[in-house]
Amino acid sequence: MVFSSSKLRETVLEWLAANVPSQRLQHVLRVEEMSVSLARHYGLCPLMAAQAGLMHDLAKFFKPQRLLEMALAEGLTLDLVDQTTPHLLHADVSAIVARDRFGVEEEGVLSAIANHTLGRPGMDALSCIVYLADTLEPGRGNTATLNALREMSFTNLTTAVYRTCDYTLTHLIEQQRPIHPRALATRNWFLQASRGALQPPAGGARAPGLEGQPIHLA
Ligand SMILES: [Fe+2]
Ligand SMILES: [Fe+2]
Secondary structure, X not given: OOOOOHHHHHHHHHHHHHHOXXXXXXXXXXXXXXXXXHHHHHOEOHHHHHHHHHHOOOOOOOOHHHHHHHHHHOOOOOOHHHHHOHHHHXXXXXXXXXXXXXXXXXXHHHHHHHOOOOOOOOOOHHHHHHHHHHHHXXXXXXXXXXXXXXXXXXXXXXXXXXXXXXXXXXXHHHOOOOOOHHXXXXXXXXXXXXXXXXXXXXXXXXOHHHOOOOOOOO
């Protein structure tokens, strides 16, 4: 078994089983699987994608105060929206947990975890695929829009990111929820990139040598 170490995967799964509801765990496993599929499709390292997918929601159920404290201790700059909606910090805090509790050192994996909710302008390809997998994994629904975005995620990463940003932003507006400025910045960056005005995301996690290796997700 690979997953760089199947032991790490087992340890993370045990921790998740004790710290998140089973429904959320199923979401996590689907994000892991879709991230691996996208990574293989784009020639990125499937093991890094699997790790990021598996650990992207570690802090999903941390209390708001804990999220704020951990983000501040890490020295993160908090926006007003972070302060009023600390739940949005669960992505950044999940990366802290992956690093400090599970010993993840790869910057690409940590960034992909941290970027899975709001994205980031210019984020690399691994971050893009975990961002897409989080919103588009099969459990999110079976609408025509979602299916079109899923198809797009396998044909054009850059366009898929900004269109998925639009999908999420539209929902936030409909539900009268706050929009984090980083989400808008991500959307604008990838919109511009899709029109050729900016360089598309780099494939920072390419590892052609790992392409043929088995990976166990269940
Ligand atoms: Fe999340
Ligand atoms: Fe998620």
